[in-house]
Structures are given as structure tokens and as C-alpha cells.
Amino acid sequence: MKKYWTVTKNSWQLQLQYRLNLVLWRLRSITILLVFYFLWLNLIKENSVFAGFSQSQIFTYFLLINLLRPIVFDGQQRRMAQEINDGSFSRYLIMPINHFLYEFSRQLSNKVINLFFAIVEVVIFILVLKPPLTIPSDPQIWLFFFLSLFLATILYYFLSYLFNLTAFWSREAMGPRFLFDWILEFSAGAYFPLSILMRSFFVFLSFLPFFYLIYFPITIYLSKTELIGIQQGIIMQLVFTIIIGFFVRWAYKKSLKKYTGEGI
Amino acid sequence: MKKYLIIWKTLTGLATSSYLTNRVDSISYFMGKLIRLSFFLLMIIVIFNKTSDLVGYGKYEVIFFFSTFNLMDVLAQAFFRGIYFFGNDIKNGNFDFILTKPINALFYSLSRLTDILDFIFLAPIIGLLIYSISKINISFTFINYASYFTMIVFGLLIIMALHIITAAINIIAIESEAAIWLYRDSMTIGRFPPEIFPGLIQIIFTVAMPIIIIVSFPAKAFLGILSLRAALFAILYSVLFFALSLLIWKKSLKHYSSASS
Numbered sequence: 435m436k437k438y439w440t441v442t443k444n445s446w447q448l449q450l451q452y453r454l455n456l457v458l459w460r461l462r463s464i465t466i467l468l469v470f471y472f473l474w475l476n477l478i479k480e481n482s483v484f485a486g487f488s489q490s491q492i493f494t495y496f497l498l499i500n501l502l503r504p505i506v507f508d509g510q511q512r513r514m515a516q517e518i519n520d521g522s523f524s525r526y527l528i529m530p531i532n533h534f535l536y537e538f539s540r541q542l543s544n545k546v547i548n549l550f551f552a553i554v555e556v557v558i559f560i561l562v563l564k565p566p567l568t569i570p571s572d573p574q575i576w577l578f579f580f581l582s583l584f585l586a587t588i589l590y591y592f593l594s595y596l597f598n599l600t601a602f603w604s605r606e607a608m609g610p611r612f613l614f615d616w617i618l619e620f621s622a623g624a625y626f627p628l629s630i631l632m633r634s635f636f637v638f639l640s641f642l643p644f645f646y647l648i649y650f651p652i653t654i655y656l657s658k659t660e661l662i663g664i665q666q667g668i669i670m671q672l673v674f675t676i677i678i679g680f681f682v683r684w685a686y687k688k689s690l691k692k693y694t695g696e697g698i
Numbered sequence: 699m700k701k702y703l704i705i706w707k708t709l710t711g712l713a714t715s716s717y718l719t720n721r722v723d724s725i726s727y728f729m730g731k732l733i734r735l736s737f738f739l740l741m742i743i744v745i746f747n748k749t750s751d752l753v754g755y756g757k758y759e760v761i762f763f764f765s766t767f768n769l770m771d772v773l774a775q776a777f778f779r780g781i782y783f784f785g786n787d788i789k790n791g792n793f794d795f796i797l798t799k800p801i802n803a804l805f806y807s808l809s810r811l812t813d814i815l816d817f818i819f820l821a822p823i824i825g826l827l828i829y830s831i832s833k834i835n836i837s838f839t840f841i842n843y844a845s846y847f848t849m850i851v852f853g854l855l856i857i858m859a860l861h862i863i864t865a866a867i868n869i870i871a872i873e874s875e876a877a878i879w880l881y882r883d884s885m886t887i888g889r890f891p892p893e894i895f896p897g898l899i900q901i902i903f904t905v906a907m908p909i910i911i912i913v914s915f916p917a918k919a920f921l922g923i924l925s926l927r928a929a930l931f932a933i934l935y936s937v938l939f940f941a942l943s944l945l946i947w948k949k950s951l952k953h954y955s956s957a958s959s
Contacts, residue, residue, distance in 0.1 A: 455871075456876075458876035459876040462882075463883075465884050465887065466886055468895070476894045484749070605720075608723060609720070609724065609727045613729050613730040631744055632744070
């Protein structure tokens with residue numbers, strides 16, 4: 435495990451080398467946070483409910499998106515597809531490493547740095563704007579929330595890794611990746627709560643793994659899901675993780691045989 | 699001027715060939731843009747299924763603001779996509795090759811890649827604009843259209859200035875690709891009417907990062923709710939902002955270190 439820890443530390447140092455870039459990157463998420471905060475502030479007046487969400491629930495939802503994004507999504511996910519397409523992936527084949535773990539170790543530093551900044555942003559946001567927030571008092575809710583968040587992080591990593599493997603089969607992997615990312619983020623509820631959508635569309639989305647990445651953990655936190663629903667959701671997360679994990683293993687072996695090292 | 703038009707046409711021709719060669723990528727990018735547009739539109743429609751107005755604007759007026767935001771965003775990407783490669787040129791020292799070309803380095807850096815997909819993407823956006831205009835219960839005159847186009851032209855001038863400033867930041871700070879993405883995400887402010895924000899934020903995004911002038915002013919001019927004073931301010935501001943960006947660009951060139959070349 436020591437070598438993977440070294441990868442995380444190196445990646446950490448590399449990112450802190452370009453500090454202006456990092457700060458500008460974080461400013462982006464503040465802008466998005468502001469837009470959605472004020473949009474929903476105008477839609478939900480104090481003591482009223484909009485689409486099943488009270489003011490404190492909706493503000494908590496958007497602040498949690500800001501915190502969950504770095505944990506679940508961030509980590510320069512597209513880099514692997516780029517490396518396969520430009521041939522620089524070859525260097526990993528001669529390293530005494532498991533690429534699946536190596537890639538995760540590399541992304542871990544990115545997640546930690548972005549999470550740190552996200553926490554600072556959210557704290558400042560709360561101190562300045564003083565939005566009403568929902569904080570669960572039941573320790574069981576916290577436990578289920580962190581469990582579902584952990585599973586969401588693993589599930590997203592599996593999904594992302596699987597999709598990056600398409601780069602072995604096509605030189606044109608970045609366009610499909612762009613399409614995949616947008617579908618995934620919207621279907622995950624990373625822009626608005628999915629339950630505001632039409633009932634049929636919402637039910638359809640609940641059958642997709644993306645549903646369990648952001649929307650599901652947040653609804654646990656907001657106590658908007660019954661205990662039975664939480665248990666079913668966590669089972670769904672586990673099932674998706676196992677199935678996609680199996681596919682990743684199978685597809686990686688198949689894909690390596692297609693690799694030509696083009697562009698080295 | 700004729701020389702630059704020929705160069706732009708040639709670069710656009712090359713970009714078209716590239717997009718046609720990488721068909722899977724091109725179709726996927728286009729689909730991704732379409733899905734992004736559809737989801738945000740869906741969000742607005744769903745919101746208006748549960749409320750009748752947003753800060754005094756009706757559903758189609760909000761869709762009109764949203765369409766104008768998309769129009770400006772897409773026009774900027776169509777014409778100035780080249781700037782997204784500028785950071786790499788600076789990092790690798792490839793900017794040397796641009797500087798030695800018998801062409802204005804800024805023009806080449808901004809327009810080296812014309813995004814054909816965004817030109818195609820103008821079709822659904824213009825369709826959405828026309829649809830929202832047809833649904834707004836106001837009879838629009840020539841004045842509305844003329845003021846809309848005037849504000850768009852000056853909005854584009856500010857967008858160009860912002861692209862120039864991000865290029866200058868790239869030269870000075872070397873690794874700062876996030877600057878252009880900061881501009882892109884700040885444009886999000888323009889997705890909805892500016893009145894959703896409190897006064898201070900409106901001032902910041904009018905003066906410091908003039909997204910409201912770029913997106914909201916054209917939409918308001920069309921709806922006939924932009925005062926003459928605000929329109930004149932926008933025109934003067936955009937000219938001065940553009941001049942300032944050129945000044946920053948010239949200053950930044952003195953910092954170019956030709957690293958890695």
C-alpha cells in the first residue's frame with residue numbers, strides 16, 4: 435500500500451504547485467452555488483414548501499452538492515482516457531502496480547484538496563448568508579448517509595473507470611466522455627433535486643446507477659427517505675457496484691488486448 | 699482586413715475537416731450540448747409548473763433570458779474556441795511559433811479553432827429564442843430587435859475582452875487554464891434574470907465581471923425594460939473594457955518567458 439500512498443502524496447504536491455489554478459478552479463463552484471442559492475431563495479419563501487422541499491431543506495441540498503461533488507466526482511476523471519488515446523498509458527503497463535488502485539490513489543489527493551476548499555467555501559457561505567439549514571439529530575441517519583456516500587464514491591469511480599476503458603477501443607473517447615458526464619451529473623441530481631421532475635421521469639431515473647451518486651445520499655441526510663427506502667437504496671448501490679465492478683475487471687482485460695500504444 | 703478574413707476562412711475550413719474526421723467525438727459533443735440545454739430547459743419548465751413567476755418574470759420571459767445566455771455562450775465558443783488551447787501553448791513554449799508568424803498573435807490565438815459544432819448548435823438556440831418571443835405577450839417593434847442586436851454586439855466585445863484577459867493571465871501565471879473556465883462558469887449568472895440576486899452581487903457581476911451586461915442587458919433591451927442610461931453605460935463600458943484588455947495583453951507579452959521551448 436506504501437507505493438500507492440506515495441502516488442497520492444506526489445499528486446498532492448503537483449496540484450499545490452499550481453495554486454492560482456486551484457483557487458480559480460474553486461471560484462467556479464462558488465459562482466454556481468450563488469446562482470442556485472438565490473434562484474431557490476426566490477422560489478421558496480420562508481415557512482413555505484416548494485416541490486416538497488422547505489427552504490432549509492433546499493439550501494442544505496445545494497450546500498451538500500458543493501461538499502459531495504469533490505468526494506464523489508472530482509479527481510481528473512478524464513485523464514485516463516486521454517492517456518490511453520495519446521499512448522502515455524503504456525508507462526503504467528511496465529510499472530509494478532495495479533492500475534486500478536494507482537488511478538484511485540492519484541485521484542484521492544484531488545478529492546482531498548477540493549473537499550478542503552469546498553468545506554471552507556460552505557462555512558463562509560453559511561457565515562455570510564446565514565441560510566436556514568437542516569441538520570439530522572438521529573445518529574442512524576448520519577451512519578446511513580456516510581455509508582451511502584462511501585458507496586456512491588466507489589460506484590462513481592467504477593463507472594468512470596469503465597467508461598474510460600472505451601478509449602482502448604476508439605481514438606475518439608473524449609466526446610462520448612463529455613456526453614456521459616453531462617447525462618450522469620444531471621441524472622445524479624447534481625444540479626437540482628430529481629424529485630421536482632415529472633413522476634414518470636423520476637421513477638425512470640431511479641433505475642439508473644447515477645441516481646445513487648448524489649441525490650440518494652442527500653435525501654438520506656434530509657430524512658426524505660423512509661428507513662425501508664434507505665435500506666433498499668443501499669442494496670441497489672451495492673448491487674450496482676458489484677455488477678459494474680465485475681464489468682470493469684472483465685472489460686479491462688479485454689481492452690488491454692486492443693491497446694496499440696498509438697502516439698508514443 | 700481581407701488577409702485576416704482569408705486566414706479565418708482557411709482555419710474554419712481546417713476545423714470543419716477535423717470535426718468531420720472525428721465523427722464520433724463531434725456527434726457526442728453535440729449531443730452533450732443538446733442534453734445540457736434540454737435539462738436546464740426542463741428545470742425551468744418544471745419550476746414554472748409550480749409557480750407563476752420568478753422575480754416578476756413569466757415562464758417565456760425566463761426562457762428568453764436563458765436562450766440569450768445560450769446564444770452569447772455559444773457565439774463566444776464558436777468564434778474564440780482557440781483560447782482553450784492557449785494555456786498548453788504557453789506551457790510548452792509553442793507560443794514562440796505563433797509569435798514568429800506574419801500574423802497578429804492575438805487574432806491567431808483567439809480564432810485558431812472555429813467551433814463548427816457551436817455554429818450548428820445556434821440552430822436550436824435560435825429556434826428557442828423565436829419560440830419564446832412568440833409566446834411573450836408583447837408586440838415587438840423594430841426598436842426592440844435593433845436594441846437587442848446592438849447589445850449583443852457590445853456583449854460580444856466584452857466576451858472577447860474577457861478571453862484576451864484570460865490569455866494574458868495564462869502568459870503571466872503560466873499554469874492557469876482555470877481562468878477561462880472561471881469565465882465560463884460565471885456566465886451561469888446569466889442563465890436567469892439578474893433580479894434573483896441581491897444588489898451587491900448584481901453590481902459585482904455588472905462591473906467587475908460584467909456577465910449581466912453580456913447576457914441580461916440584451917434580453918432586457920429586447921423586452922423594453924433597459925433604460926437608455928443603462929444602454930449607454932453598457933456601450934461605453936464595453937469599449938473601455940476592450941481597450942483595457944488590449945493593454946493587459948500587451949503588458950503580459952513582456953512577461954512571456956518562452957518556457958520549455
